[in-house]
Amino acid sequence: MSQTDRPIALEARGLTKHFDRPAVDALDLTIFGGEFYALVGPNGAGKTTTLRMVVGLLRPDAGTITIEGLDALSDPVAAKQITAWLSDEPILYDRLTPYEYLEFVAGLWRIDPEITEARAHDLIGWLGLEAHAHERCEGFSRGMKQKVALAGALVHDPKLIILDEPLSGLDAGSARLVKDVLRERVQSGGTVIMTTHVLEIAERMADRIGILAQGRLIAEGTLDELHRRTGKATSSLEDTFLMLVAEPAATA
Amino acid sequence: MSRSHTLVWLAGHEFRLGWRDWVAMMTVGHRRRMGTVAIALIVFIGFMYLLAYSMVRRYALAGVEPDRATLIVATGVILLSLSTLVSQAIESVTRVFYSRSDLDLILTSPVSPRKLFSVRITRIVVEVTLFAMLLATPFIDVLAILGGTRWLIAYGVVAAMATVAVALAVVLTAVLFRTIGARHTRLIAQIMAAIIGAAFVIGLQIVAIFAYGSLSISSLQSEWLIAHVPALGSPIWWPARAVLGDPVALIQVSAISLALFVAVILIFAARFGDYVLAAAGVSQAMVSRRSRWKKFRRRSVNGVLRHKEWMLLARDPWLMSQTLMQLLYLVPPAIFLWHSFHSRSDAYVLLVPMMVMAAGHLGGNLAWLSISGEDAPDLIATAPISPQRIIWSKIQAVMGTVAFIFAPLIAALALASVKAALVAVGGILVTVTSAILIQLWFRTRARRSQFRHRQVTSSRIASFAEAISSISWAAVSALAVVGTWFTLFVALFAISILGGVWLISPSNNEAYAVR
Numbered sequence: 001m002s003q004t005d006r007p008i009a010l011e012a013r014g015l016t017k018h019f020d021r022p023a024v025d026a027l028d029l030t031i032f033g034g035e036f037y038a039l040v041g042p043n044g045a046g047k048t049t050t051l052r053m054v055v056g057l058l059r060p061d062a063g064t065i066t067i068e069g070l071d072a073l074s075d076p077v078a079a080k081q082i083t084a085w086l087s088d089e090p091i092l093y094d095r096l097t098p099y100e101y102l103e104f105v106a107g108l109w110r111i112d113p114e115i116t117e118a119r120a121h122d123l124i125g126w127l128g129l130e131a132h133a134h135e136r137c138e139g140f141s142r143g144m145k146q147k148v149a150l151a152g153a154l155v156h157d158p159k160l161i162i163l164d165e166p167l168s169g170l171d172a173g174s175a176r177l178v179k180d181v182l183r184e185r186v187q188s189g190g191t192v193i194m195t196t197h198v199l200e201i202a203e204r205m206a207d208r209i210g211i212l213a214q215g216r217l218i219a220e221g222t223l224d225e226l227h228r229r230t231g232k233a234t235s236s237l238e239d240t241f242l243m244l245v246a247e248p249a250a251t252a
Numbered sequence: 253m254s255r256s257h258t259l260v261w262l263a264g265h266e267f268r269l270g271w272r273d274w275v276a277m278m279t280v281g282h283r284r285r286m287g288t289v290a291i292a293l294i295v296f297i298g299f300m301y302l303l304a305y306s307m308v309r310r311y312a313l314a315g316v317e318p319d320r321a322t323l324i325v326a327t328g329v330i331l332l333s334l335s336t337l338v339s340q341a342i343e344s345v346t347r348v349f350y351s352r353s354d355l356d357l358i359l360t361s362p363v364s365p366r367k368l369f370s371v372r373i374t375r376i377v378v379e380v381t382l383f384a385m386l387l388a389t390p391f392i393d394v395l396a397i398l399g400g401t402r403w404l405i406a407y408g409v410v411a412a413m414a415t416v417a418v419a420l421a422v423v424l425t426a427v428l429f430r431t432i433g434a435r436h437t438r439l440i441a442q443i444m445a446a447i448i449g450a451a452f453v454i455g456l457q458i459v460a461i462f463a464y465g466s467l468s469i470s471s472l473q474s475e476w477l478i479a480h481v482p483a484l485g486s487p488i489w490w491p492a493r494a495v496l497g498d499p500v501a502l503i504q505v506s507a508i509s510l511a512l513f514v515a516v517i518l519i520f521a522a523r524f525g526d527y528v529l530a531a532a533g534v535s536q537a538m539v540s541r542r543s544r545w546k547k548f549r550r551r552s553v554n555g556v557l558r559h560k561e562w563m564l565l566a567r568d569p570w571l572m573s574q575t576l577m578q579l580l581y582l583v584p585p586a587i588f589l590w591h592s593f594h595s596r597s598d599a600y601v602l603l604v605p606m607m608v609m610a611a612g613h614l615g616g617n618l619a620w621l622s623i624s625g626e627d628a629p630d631l632i633a634t635a636p637i638s639p640q641r642i643i644w645s646k647i648q649a650v651m652g653t654v655a656f657i658f659a660p661l662i663a664a665l666a667l668a669s670v671k672a673a674l675v676a677v678g679g680i681l682v683t684v685t686s687a688i689l690i691q692l693w694f695r696t697r698a699r700r701s702q703f704r705h706r707q708v709t710s711s712r713i714a715s716f717a718e719a720i721s722s723i724s725w726a727a728v729s730a731l732a733v734v735g736t737w738f739t740l741f742v743a744l745f746a747i748s749i750l751g752g753v754w755l756i757s758p759s760n761n762e763a764y765a766v767r
Contacts, residue, residue: 055634080636091628093560095567103548107556108635113548120548136567152631 009191015063025215038206084153088165094138109156312399326492339449341421365525381414402497434530457584557645605726608679612722615684619691679729693757
């Protein structure tokens with residue numbers, strides 16, 4: 001299936017957000033269903049701001065956002081129903097257990113308790129949290145909290161999962177587990193959008209990579225397409241990234 | 253670096269940090285607000301001088317050889333102040349144990365824990381002394397201006413009291429560490445701090461109720477008490493004598509407080525390092541409080557949010573103690589009502605406003621926890637629920653908790669007077685609604701763990717407005733119990749306060765969902 005035939009999971013047009021300076025500048029972004037999309041860029045490029053606007057945590061100054069054909073700005077509740085957000089800092093309720101947290105999330109998304117209970121059970125097992133499933137989260141390590149938060153993002157079976165630096169601070173085992181879970185979601189038809197500073201992860205996991213700098217999408221495509229843009233087919237994503245990012249900085 | 257040099261250097265470091273903490277607290281991190289803070293302080297101090305003039309001018313000419321009645325009143329004031337200072341000192345000492353901040357750095361350096369904690373205890377003494385001075389200075393100055401310089405000796409007593417308060421707090425906290433362990437010390441110490449802070453006033457009122465059928469603290473000057481206190485030469489009067497300008501008594505009091513302070517430093521400073529490690533062990537250890545397995549329940553979205561709020565509150569004993577502590581102040585009027593049941597209608601005039609005020613304060617605390625102290629705001633904001641529905645659920649959670657706590661009290665009151673109970677219900681409803689509205693207008697993003705400093709993390713205007721609002725509604729309910737038309741004027745004043753707060757509240761707030 002060519003890209004033009006695929007359904008669009010997320011479409012942003014002219015997305016703009018100014019703080020003291022333009023954080024996101026008339027950004028156009030199209031992400032297809034069943035795609036693993038990595039958004040990379042230097043610090044302050046506007047990656048997190050972009051995603052926070054998409055999930056409804058920031059109001060754009062201008063532009064449109066469509067999620068699975070739903071206008072996310074005029075019908076946010078419907079758009080949120082099929083979207084999950086996982087921030088880089090897993091913030092849970094310390095006094096709830098992972099199971100209670102998942103029950104709470106399922107309740108917020110109005111999912112049938114019988115379905116979510118079974119799903120929660122599977123997710124807890126999958127993420128290796130069985131031993132701690134009924135302990136309060138207050139003593140959990142960062143990795144464990146990140147896993148619980150990921151389970152919360154998946155328990156309502158979203159079509160679109162948006163993750164901001166989901167692997168930061170995780171040990172190798174936990175990072176592998178999270179990557180496996182995300183890959184499985186994509187294989188089963190879900191769409192994953194992820195920001196990362198670790199270019200190797202984008203290189204290995206993403207179907208397409210978008211490079212954001214100064215609030216603009218300066219390059220986008222598969223790894224090969226990005227290499228071709230720089231004319232260095234054998235270079236790493238890191239080299240390609242640095243060359244592409246250097247261009248707008250030089251012209252700025 | 254020599255030993256004494258290390259101590260001085262550490263002290264300099266501590267006091268610089270203390271000053272910056274204070275500035276940051278007063279300006280909420282915006283140094284540009286220093287001018288505003290200075291003006292506010294001047295206004296506050298001016299108000300305190302006026303208050304002091306109205307309260308103590310008649311005592312300015314009291315003799316250096318006072319009678320028993322004067323000594324009793326002076327001792328009562330000292331004990332009242334001491335209980336407040338001990339309460340504050342316990343908070344500060346506990347914070348030294350549990351807030352990590354720079355302790356990891358300093359404890360892994362070659363500086364001895366004894367030196368570090370000697371300096372930190374001294375810093376607490378200075379902080380508590382400055383706090384006490386801030387409150388006492390207007391009173392002492394007014395007395396000195398009207399009655400002579402001998403009153404300035406009272407400054408020495410304030411410093412001695414602060415030193416004693418910190419020494420007592422250190423001993424109490426250390427005893428708690430030894431007896432109940434690091435895991436529970438923080439909670440118990442903070443509950444004790446609140447109880448000690450309130451205990452003297454509450455105790456005095458309860459004694460007054462049973463002895464004289466009144467809540468007035470002026471019963472301190474009763475003939476019975478005067479007849480039964482120790483003789484004038486007793487050391488128990490030294491602090492009171494010092495306050496009244498006796499230099500010999502000041503030397504005695506200062507010597508005792510200094511000896512106590514040195515003993516505490518010698519005995520406990522070296523042990524603080526162990527306590528800090530024990531406290532760190534608690535925070536880093538895996539907490540394995542297990543819950544029973546329960547099947548997922550079907551609830552409405554409102555029900556899910558309400559249940560979450562109540563469960564988080566019920567599972568946090570520290571938060572619960574902090575939010576419910578002000579209910580302690582309801583004990584004396586409740587006893588008063590019980591004591592004078594059916595015999596005196598003026599009990600309602602006292603009890604109903606106190607209930608309304610306590611409910612307003614409780615409602616404000618709960619509203620802050622629920623609205624601003626949301627630990628997972630992103631989760632709530634990205635859930636498929638409208639912001640209005642989220643807010644409504646949180647309001648229900650707050651109202652439900654207040655209703656749960658006050659319903660038994662209202663029921664008991666209704667047995668005595670249906671009219672008073674109805675006024676109390678109306679007052680509680682209005683004051684809690686006002687508190688919730690203020691929190692909504694000034695909502696911010698904070699963690700529940702920041703609750704103790706909610707006045708700092710949120711808006712001071714909101715805190716002030718909340719207090720004024722609950723006092724106003726309490727006054728309205730008191731007048732309503734009496735049944736006077738003046739109630740309407742005070743109610744209009746309370747409503748105008750809310751209106752004013754709404755006008756100056758931030759217009760655009762993204763604390764929850766934005767669309």
